[in-house]
Amino acid sequence: MVKDPTRGDPRDTPIITKPWTPPVDQNVYDGDNPPTAPTWIPKPDWDPKNGGWKPEDGVKAIISGPSILNMLLDGQDGFSPDQVTDPHSAPGADPDGSNGDDRRGGDCRTSLGGWRVYEPLDRQGRATGIEACLDSAFLNANKGSSPKVEKIAPPGYTWAAIRAGELGNRPAKFWRNACHLLGAQLSGDGLRYENLSTCSRSANAKRIDPRDPGQHPNMLHYENKVKNAIDAGRVVQYRVTPEYEGSRVIPGRFHMQADVWNANGTRVKLFDDYVQNTMYSVKDGTFHNIGKEIPEGWHK
Structure with missing residues (x-):
């Protein structure tokens, strides 16, 4: 066969193929020159007018701690808010009694009954006050206890013993005490x-040393007034606040306050008074306010 010179050899003809196309990158913000990302935030895909859920429904879902406890303890006796580990979440912390639905009508009690609140220590470790709503049921279920100063002594307790000796008052244990704010x-x-x-013994209770002329009224006097009202079937809202001179760690006086609810639901002020934290001196025959005499910066 004669080769046609005008047609050429088919084996010499180049094969043309389509170039390879790389896959499209799905991330539009990838690559050498990505576009700027948008700064707007999409709106939520719900209609507040026609949807089944409304923003205020989240608020309605909030239930207070005491209300939850009341539901869980339905019908059970012997529980008080003071038994909750966090004393500051207990009802009654507001002295005006503005605790909403937790309060029962007519007095300071909540749906759980009486309560007590120990206010937190300040930065110097000083007690700052107590408040309580007390009735006979609460006292029967919550017994008080005496101090054990070998384990827990309040600030200034050692200094008060030294000062008692300087005033000629020995033994010191007859002249200075660790005072309850909420009595036992x-x-x-x-x-x-x-x-x-x-505190001084005379500010706290009845004197021990016969040389001590004592102080009246003292803290025990007001505690007895509260206890007598409760024993008579009344409900009492009680508050004691130690008041300090500057950074001194012993109170100069104690503010004693109490309101009582009578059987007909009327609220009456039982007392609003002060007890001065004074100690009598056998040496000079005068009273000394130990809360004002303790040096600032002294702690023990």
Whole structure:
């Protein structure tokens, strides 16, 4: 066969193929020159007018801690908000009693009954006060306790013993005390720093040393008034606040306050008074306010 020179050899003809196309990168913000990402935020895909859920429904879903406890303990006795580990979440922390639905009509009690609140220590470790709503049921279920100063002593307790000796008052244990803010007979815990302040014996209760002329009224006088009202079937809202001179760790005085609810639901002020934290001196025959005499910066 004669080769046609005009047609050429088919084996010499190049094969043309389509170039390879790389896959499309799905990330539009990838590569050498990505576009700027948008700064707007998409709106939620729901209609607040016609949807089944409304923003305020989240607020309606909030239930207070005491209400939850009340539901869980429905019908059970012997529980008080003070038994919750966080004392500051207990009802009654507001002295005006503005705790909404937790309060029962007519007095300071909640749906769980009486309560007590130990206010937190301040930065110097000083007790700052107590408040309680007390009735006979609460006192029967919550017994108080005496201090054990070998374990827990309030600030200034050692200094007060030294000062008692300087005033000629020995032994010191007859002249200075670790005072309950909420008394033991009113369910007060004697093993809580939040409930203890250093005080003179005469400011606290009846004198021990016959040379001590004593002080009247003292803290026990007001505690007895509260206890007598409760024993008579009344409900009492009680508050004690230690007041300090500057950074001194012993109170100069104690503010004693109480309101009582009578059987007909009327609220009456039982007392609003002060007890001065004074100690009598056998040496000079005068009273000394140990809360004002303790040096600033002294702690023990």
